[in-house]
Amino acid sequence: MIRLLILALMVSALPLLGAWPAVLLAIYALAFIPYFALLPTRESHSAISWTWLLGAALLVRIWLVFWPPILSDDLFRYVWEGRVFVAGLNPFVLAPNADELAFLRDSEIWPSINHSHIPTIYPPVAQFVFGLNALFDGGTTSLRLIFVAFELILTGLIVKELPALRRYQFCLIYLLNPLVITELAWSGHLDALAYLSALWGLLLWLNRRSVVFVGLVLGLSISTKFLGVMALALILLTPGRSLGQKAWVALVSVTTVGATYLPFAEAGPDLLAGFGTYAASWRSNDIFFRAIYSLSETVLTLPDGQKVVFDLPQGSLASDQISATLGKAFAVLAMSCAFVWSVTVIRRPAQGFLLLMGTLLLFAPTVHPWYVAWLVPFAAVAEKPEDTPMARAALIWSTSVILAYLAWLSYGNGGAWHTPSWAAWVQGGLVLFALATTRAKPHLNS
Structure with missing residues (x-):
């Protein structure tokens, strides 16, 4: 109980430390000490009751959503794009600085929008969620409350698909992870909606639920953030279930993605213009790249x-x-090898997704901390995360990726937004060390 209280207080204190950025980052990283102390080991199980676990997870999230985000400004862009969509205009066509959007500018959201010359990089389902917030003239707080609500609903749906003995483990590892809490509830990143729906879709497939429903869930995940397409690819190529069932999943997923794009179809070939700019030119906290x-x-x-x-x-x-180009070519090669290994050796889509996502992040040109949060729920469904090399490495990376915010510290002091090379090497080195030193257990169920 004391460890849970310390963890909750440390994470809750982060918004209060904005005047001392170095202290903020230090507390952020140190919060993982009580977090790891709470996790069950081979010798013992956590003694926290369900009530305390869920209560602490919810209360810390609710506390954080009422504080202005300072580690990232993406949330302001989300709110803006929701307002553009509700105004009947197309965020895939009009960048925030477009003259046609001048009437939407205000003194709270507009000045904080990043990359205002680039149209949206976020797919349609993300736009629908942003628009839901704008329908009620919501701002940054209300949008984060929507994110938290969706996160908790999806967590409950995932828990229903897990074996009874692993439900508590999943909630403990996922809901109390400081990176997950902070990046969703304080910084307000929508990634939780995409990675939890992708995991839910994989578990539905594993438990032989309706293939139409599996396809619908995965389609919505892909149309929230494109990374969900890896889950669909794993289902299609991993042995198990019939080709006809896989074809239905693919058909429904593709149809769902296409249907979500229809309200924005007037953008034509510009639908992916913003995302293309991101993919071509963004670099931040890259490791092997x-x-x-x-x-x-x-x-x-x-x-x-x-x-x-x-x-x-x-x-x-x-x-x-x-x-x-060479860096991206190596990333494609590494991803191809990881995919072959996932479908021929691992042969469990949820664990295969963990390998694919981890490989992508190791070789990607952009690795923001909230990207690493994608690894946490997939690590949490492993039978014994402490005995699973990939799961253990993912949880360690969720700690070490706080070093990426040294770029934020540098920028705040008048320097460039740049993560030092040593910080990137530490992250990669710790991941490889965890992979090399963890004793794998056979027959892990995902």
Whole structure:
């Protein structure tokens, strides 16, 4: 009970520490000490009652939603895009700084919108949730309350699909994780809606529920954040159930995604313009991508310090373009290997998703802390997370990724938004160390 109280107080104190950013990050990281102390081990089980567990998880979330987010400004963009949608305009066409949207600008949301020259990068279901908030003229607090409500509903639906002996474990590991709590309830990232619906869809498939319903759930996940497509791919290619059932899941998923895009179809080829800009140019807290990029840049630098440039018929290809392409090519290769391993060796979609997502994050050019939160619920459904290399590595990474916020600290002090290389190497090193030193148990059910 004391450990739960300490954890709740430390996470709840984070918004109060905004005037001391370094202290805030330190407390954020230290909150994982009581969190890991609460987790069951091979020798013992947690003694926290269901009432205390769920009560603490809910109260901390409700407390955090009433504080302005300072670690990220994405939430302001969400609120803005909901208002654009409800006004009958298309956020896939109109960037926030478009003249047509001038009438929506205010003194609270508008000044905090990031990348105002780029149309939305968020898929349709995300827009529907943003619009639900805007229907009631909601702001940042009400939208986060909506996120928390959806998160708790989806958690309950997931728990129903888990074996009775693993329900408590899932709630303990997922609901009390400081990264999950902070990134959803305080910073207000919508990722929980996407990763919980993806996990729910995989568990529905595992428990042989209606294939139409499985396809619908996965389609909604994909149309909230595209990463859910990995869950669909794993279902289609992992052995189990008939080809006809898999075809139905695929058909319903694709139809669901297509249907959600219909209200925005006027954007035409620009539907993915914002997301394309993100995928092509964003870089933050990259790990192996950074190593490949740096090595390539070194090779393509002449002795006099000049960068190599290749002249092509359609223009020139600079060394930084080559380096970024090589980094993404390695990411594709790593993901391909992880996918083959998932469908041929692991053969359990939920655990396969954990491997795929972890591999993607290790090689991706952008690894925000809330991206790592995707790993936590999939780690929490492992039979024995402390004995499962991938699950243990995921939970450790949910701690070490706090180092990514050194970029926020640097930016606040007038520097560039840049995570130091040593911080990226520490994250990657701890993940690899956990993978190498954890004794795997056979027959894990996902």
